[in-house]
Amino acid sequence: MPIKIYNTLSRKKELLQPLEENHVKLYVCGITSYDYCHIGHARSALVFDMVVRYLRYQGYAVTFVRNFTDVDDKIIARAAEQGVEPVVLAQRFIHEFYTDMDELGVLRPDIEPRATEHIQEMISLTRDLIDKGLAYPAGGDVYYRVGKFADYGKLSGRNLEDMQAGARIEVNAQKEHPMDFALWKKAKPGEPKWASPWGEGRPGWHIECSAMSRKYLGDAFDIHGGGKDLIFPHHENEIAQSCGASGKSFANIWMHHGFVTIKDEKMSKSLGNFLTIRDVLRQYPAEVLRLFIFSTQYRNPLDFTENALRDARTGLDRIYECLAMVASLPDGREGEASIVLKKDRKKLLNLKDRFDQAMDNDFNTAQALGFLFDAIKVMNKIGRLLPDVPAAQDVELLQSAGNTVQEVSDILGVAGRDPQQYVEGKKKKLLASIDISEEEINRLIRQRDEARKKKDWAASDVVRDQLLAHNIELHDGPEGTSWDVKS
RNA sequence: GGCGACGUAGCCAAGUGGUAAGGCAGUGGUCUGCAAAACCAUUAUUCAGCGGUUCAAAUCCGCUCGUCGCCUCCA
Numbered sequence: 001m002p003i004k005i006y007n008t009l010s011r012k013k014e015l016l017q018p019l020e021e022n023h024v025k026l027y028v029c030g031i032t033s034y035d036y037c038h039i040g041h042a043r044s045a046l047v048f049d050m051v052v053r054y055l056r057y058q059g060y061a062v063t064f065v066r067n068f069t070d071v072d073d074k075i076i077a078r079a080a081e082q083g084v085e086p087v088v089l090a091q092r093f094i095h096e097f098y099t100d101m102d103e104l105g106v107l108r109p110d111i112e113p114r115a116t117e118h119i120q121e122m123i124s125l126t127r128d129l130i131d132k133g134l135a136y137p138a139g140g141d142v143y144y145r146v147g148k149f150a151d152y153g154k155l156s157g158r159n160l161e162d163m164q165a166g167a168r169i170e171v172n173a174q175k176e177h178p179m180d181f182a183l184w185k186k187a188k189p190g191e192p193k194w195a196s197p198w199g200e201g202r203p204g205w206h207i208e209c210s211a212m213s214r215k216y217l218g219d220a221f222d223i224h225g226g227g228k229d230l231i232f233p234h235h236e237n238e239i240a241q242s243c244g245a246s247g248k249s250f251a252n253i254w255m256h257h258g259f260v261t262i263k264d265e266k267m268s269k270s271l272g273n274f275l276t277i278r279d280v281l282r283q284y285p286a287e288v289l290r291l292f293i294f295s296t297q298y299r300n301p302l303d304f305t306e307n308a309l310r311d312a313r314t315g316l317d318r319i320y321e322c323l324a325m326v327a328s329l330p331d332g333r334e335g336e337a338s339i340v341l342k343k344d345r346k347k348l349l350n351l352k353d354r355f356d357q358a359m360d361n362d363f364n365t366a367q368a369l370g371f372l373f374d375a376i377k378v379m380n381k382i383g384r385l386l387p388d389v390p391a392a393q394d395v396e397l398l399q400s401a402g403n404t405v406q407e408v409s410d411i412l413g414v415a416g417r418d419p420q421q422y423v424e425g426k427k428k429k430l431l432a433s434i435d436i437s438e439e440e441i442n443r444l445i446r447q448r449d450e451a452r453k454k455k456d457w458a459a460s461d462v463v464r465d466q467l468l469a470h471n472i473e474l475h476d477g478p479e480g481t482s483w484d485v486k487s
Numbered sequence: 488g489g490c491g492a493c494g495u496a497g498c499c500a501a502g503u504g505g506u507a508a509g510g511c512a513g514u515g516g517u518c519u520g521c522a523a524a525a526c527c528a529u530u531a532u533u534c535a536g537c538g539g540u541u542c543a544a545a546u547c548c549g550c551u552c553g554u555c556g557c558c559u560c561c562a
Binding site for chain 2: 011028029030031032037038039040041042043044045047072073074156157158159161162163205226227228229230231232233234256257258259260261264265266267268269270295296297299300301303305307308310311312314315318358364366367369370371372373374377380381383384385452455457460461464468473474475476477478482484486
């Protein structure tokens with residue numbers, strides 16, 4: 001099945017047709033490492049993690065490059081505040097980033113280039129642009145001449161005139177045009193600097209992605225991704241640089257994911273409404289966060305609420321509980337009649353196809369999850385209806401559906417733990433949170449049983465309420481009374 | 488001011504021309520001494536509003552209202 005991806009450049013869904021047969025080359029803009037990462041960064045990492053996993057599952061070889069911006073104004077400013085060297089600060093937060101990514105179970109990209117290790121490539125790209133008349137040095141800086149690049153504004157759907165009308169850009173006397181942007185910045189005292197044909201300085205932000213994507217993926221590659229906020233100016237400028245220098249096309253498909261919002265407003269440092277990844281991970285396991293992120297299609301905004309996270313946790317429990325049920329199924333017997341309805345059997349057999357279809361349609365994880373939960377509902381129903389000696393074909397159906405659930409969950413990076421251990425582990429964790437011993441619970445249950453035998457319901461209910469006060473709930477079943485910690 | 492996205496049940500969210508997936512919550516049922524839990528079933532004559540195109544529209548077109556984003560560093 002062909003995979004369709006929404007391309008920001010054409011504003012349409014397009015067929016993924018890799019330049020190289022069966023090999024997808026993907027470049028994603030990574031973080032500027034000067035602080036802990038927030039949930040928005042987690043969405044970016046998780047979305048592309050899912051994309052890479054899905055493409056590989058569909059048989060593509062994927063070369064995935066994601067950079068680190070480790071020299072930049074914000075890093076320099078923050079380092080100065082803290083009285084450390086910028087490189088030290090950048091290195092520290094790259095380390096913190098890895099801690100978060102590992103906790104989230106994000107697969108490492110194949111190549112993770114750092115800006116400071118590619119200064120020569122940036123200088124040479126800048127020189128190419130000057131040679132072509134697309135850039136000019138001015139007072140130790142080098143600027144890109146946007147007016148010379150005909151397609152400038154094509155990605156973000158703007159033109160130079162409109163942008164100037166509402167521009168809040170400080171006028172820089174050195175620039176020929178207010179929208180010209182820096183490829184190279186002259187060093188100020190005390191800042192990190194490298195030698196260049198234009199004097200000591202450091203690269204501009206946009207040039208690093210052009211230089212590093214060219215080095216590792218070539219002039220043209222398949223997919224370039226990032227958050228919607230990078231469309232302008234970052235990606236627009238990358239296109240101007242890369243296409244300008246190579247005279248060829250650059251990335252074929254531009255993928256941009258939506259923001260994480262809080263109370264429907266973009267999460268950002270300036271608004272002060274951001275949550276770091278570790279803030280959230282303290283309260284919810286990574287798999288819950290993943291399920292939350294994938295509960296909406298990647299291009300839509302995603303509002304962060306306690307309620308949404310709780311829903312995600314309930315959903316994760318459902319997946320694990322279903323898988324645990326399948327794992328504890330008895331052996332079936334050949335020749336027994338099936339109790340499974342034809343339409344339910346079909347639903348289970350079609351799960352993989354439906355999942356793939358949703359994912360092929362611009363990675364519609366929300367729809368894919370809908371199909372997954374639909375199948376789980378059917379599996380639970382069958383599991384409950386199954387007689388003590390079930391038909392072999394019914395057991396096989398559930399086991400095969402369980403395998404499919406496991407397989408598609410892996411693509412989303414959820415349900416990676418042993419389901420029976422998960423269910424037990426959850427119980428243990430709840431057990432640790434109660435203030436009563438198991439002996440005491442069992443003693444009270446025996447006491448209640450005595451009362452119940454005498455049909456002394458009042459006394460029986462007193463015990464039940466007593467246990468409930470300790471968050472213990474009782475289940476009276478045909479085989480006696482069991483108990484659970486209320487979640 | 489320019490450009491763009493979005494508006495589907497109490498909440499979240501699919502659906503992109505053929506008569507509204509899924510989840511959470513709610514309601515009913517099974518079970519129970521009564522409960523709880525679990526499971527089963529069920530929940531939008533209707534898709535912000537108004538017009539238009541069409542045999543047929545949540546889906547296409549136009550206008551209105553509302554929300555958000557980009558135009559400055561930002562995932």
